[in-house]
Amino acid sequence: MSSDGDVNYCWGVTNYRFENFKPAFDESTGAPDERTQGYFASTSVGFHDVRSTEDALKNRVERAIADGRNLTAVYAQQEYEHALDANVPVATFAWFEKLVNVGGGRLVPGHLITWVTVRPTHRRRGLLRSLMTTDLAEAKADGYPFAALTATEGGIYSRFGFGVATWAHSIEVDTSPGFKMVHEPDRRVEMCLPSELRELAPKIYSEFMRTSPGAMERQQTYIERATGALNTDTGEADRGVRAALHFDEQGEADGYVSYKFAGWSKNPPTIELIDFVAVTDAAYASLWSFLAAIDLSTRVTFGESAEDSPLPWLLTDSRRVRTVSTEDNIWIRILDVKAALEARPWYVPGTLVLEIDDSLDLAGGRYTITSDGENAVVETASDSTPADLSLGIAELGSLYFGGADPVILARAGRIDENVPGAAVHASSMFNLGRMPYSPNGF
Incomplete structure (x- = not known):
């Protein structure tokens, strides 16, 4: 995406205009501005919400502003008579930042993704992929070690590298x-x-x-x-x-x-x-x-x-x-393996070499984790260094808070155990002493 003021244009998908903006009120009327109204009209359709009253919409926008949400709206360039107003996006996306406990009370800023919708009449046009891949790349460039979301449908986000991390x-x-x-x-x-x-x-x-x-x-x-x-x-x-x-x-x-x-x-x-x-x-x-x-x-x-x-x-x-x-709750997408793994505590000393596959080429590679029983140093390993485990970036997200067991993932074929006993060793190293729990959806 290239910026033009507060409007961003994505040229990867034709016949659509992508705009990034903050939710806002019209200073002259005190009501949500036209772009914000159109955005929330679209999310209401996507999530089967009832149409908001004026007061309910005002309160919803106030909450979005309080959370610091950043909105992306996708508009169709072609208009039809009697169809929904052209100011109502055909797809939406939002992100905001919140602190996340990565274990031991350590709080790390996370890139939280929400309000992802695509109108059924505009599906299979590449809109979701364009929105998601662009956002993840920008989040990584901004220094976020991971992104997170909660999913209304379970089969969508693993292909973008998200793994279920809390239940x-x-x-x-x-x-x-x-x-x-x-x-x-x-x-x-x-x-x-x-x-x-x-x-x-x-x-x-x-x-x-x-x-x-x-x-x-x-x-x-x-x-x-x-x-x-x-x-x-x-x-x-x-x-x-x-x-x-x-x-x-x-x-x-x-x-x-x-x-x-x-x-x-x-x-x-x-x-x-x-x-x-x-x-x-x-x-x-x-x-x-x-x-x-x-x-x-x-x-x-x-x-x-x-x-x-x-x-x-x-x-x-x-x-x-x-x-x-x-039900699954929080899904995690690791964006920077070194930053993410070094941010969390490691209660069991040891060394583990992981080969990580990332189809989006954001965080793949071979890494050596060396734990002293409190912290870990994570270094890029050479191709000649044997990997103890081979796994996808989504599986690493599931392991991140210690909620998924590498032994179970290996039995399910989600992790390849290259060294006998490596999954058991990884299970003890990733354990945070308490199952992850986040009574929070977004």
Whole structure:
């Protein structure tokens, strides 16, 4: 892409105009400017969202500005009578920067990709490939060690080098009479107005983020949902939201839960969790004890539980926790192997040589990782240096937070083990001591 002010033109795809811009308001009217309105009209089509009211659109643009999102819109050069307005893009793309915990509380700026859509009438024209490959190359040039995204469809992004790095469980918890914990929690929990979370939730989440590999800074949407200011289904406020806080021994809030009653038509009566963040194990246990004590309900559902949640082990009857589904969450695309691997901690000393294939030629090559049990030095290896493992750049992304096991990937044919035992060795070296968890979608 070549820049012309705030408009960028990509010449790789004919009959289309590519523009990069920031979401903005029209100073004369106070409403989102025409280009921003067209952009969000397009994403609403792509993600099957309802058409936004004026207030809902204004709030959405304000959140995008707060997150520092950078937008790309693709416009068709040919117009047809009665078709959607030409100011509504036929494809969209966005990126923004957030800090990511790469292990041990080490926070690294990540290039987060979102709002990727292509109108069905303009698919198979090379638009997605042009948007993605151009963005990844620019992100690498800007010094980002990796890019990240969450995918609405699982089969799209591996071809661009993204690998699944974190997962989330959707769970149902039976809180009917008989719910009991193995150890009595401290119960330092009090309900609060959801509006209190506007100030407290970001502080509590910031502390939590440092404890969980793969966790990343949240965007404004999560604050709005937790406070009841936003129902993502309607774009309006949600007056049914309730909230509670856990307090440590010094009286400081170190965990919170935001939830709502699912309605009297739901059988059994159900509490739906909107957000649940606990910095400590004590906060986690006590908040679950609080949820189980809510009257006139016998079930709690949560769609973003950690893969290695301790909840079943907290209960005298672990069968009360049922995993309904498991879904991929964060996908990672390594852009700079040396920078990415040296940024994270390495708790097991040793040496590992990786041969990495990258079809986009952004980060492939042969690398030697030398760990001292705390940090690692990553160096380019010569072709004569034997590789312990051969893998694709997507598989390296899956290993990055320690969530995927090299042994399993080797059994699945996703990694070639060139030296017997190398996968087991890699499994111990990549392990970060805790499964990655990022209760965050974008």
